[in-house]
Amino acid sequence: MDKEKSIDHQLRATWQAVAKLYNEQAAKHNSTMATAFVLLNIDYENGTPSTALGPLMGMEPTSLSRILKTMEEKGAILREKNPDDGRSVIIKLTNYGKSMRKISKDSVIQFNEVVRRHLEPEEVETFFKVTSTINKLIADKEIYKKIKKKAV
Template identity: 75%
Template sequence: MDKNKSIDHQLRATWQAVAKMYNEQAAKHNSTMATAFALLNIDFTEGTPSTSLGPLMGMEPTSLSRLLKTMEDKGLICRTKNPNDGRSVIIKLTDFGKEMRKVSKGHVYQFNNKVREYITEKELDSFFKVTETINKLITDKLIYNDINNKAV
């Protein structure tokens, strides 16, 4: 199969280009795309329980812990006790974190607006339908299963 016609190749290549672009923008603010993504997933006013943040971001606990430690060291977040569950903490944005969240949000809007200048709503609807279908196929384990899985 021609790699340019392979769905997974196109997804991976596009995501790598997007990630590189976002990391280049984040570097201008002494940050990373992962940090920006975390800032965007933390509730602006109430904060977010640490136990909810990992699933929101699709991150493993070890990676998330490392990221949160870095963000705390940079003064972007603070941790407070969760009043509803003494075993967990709420991750809250500091004033600096809120400022950097606005910067991150601005970059996301800029990306989306620029793409929308070149792609019609109909094309975007098709794109979202395709990605939703791929995600559902994966979630429902309809691509690989023990019955269809044969050595290649």
């Protein structure tokens, strides 16, 4: 199969380009795309339990722990004991974290606005339908399901 016509190749190449773009933008603010992603997933007012962040973002606990440690060192977040569950911690944004979150959010909004200006609404709708279908096929384990052979 020609890689330019391979769906997975196009997804991967596009995501790598988007990630590079976001990382370049984040670097201007002494940050990374991963940090920005975490900032955007922490509840602005109440914070988010640390145990909920990983699943919310589809991130492994080890990677998340490393990012949270860096964010705490930079003063973007603080950890507070969870009043509802003494075993867990709530991750809260500091004022600096809130200002960095705004920068991250503005970058995401700008990306979406520019892309949407170059596409017809039907194309955006089709894009979401395609990605939703791919995600459902993966979640339902349909991609590598054994194909039953027809009886002859």
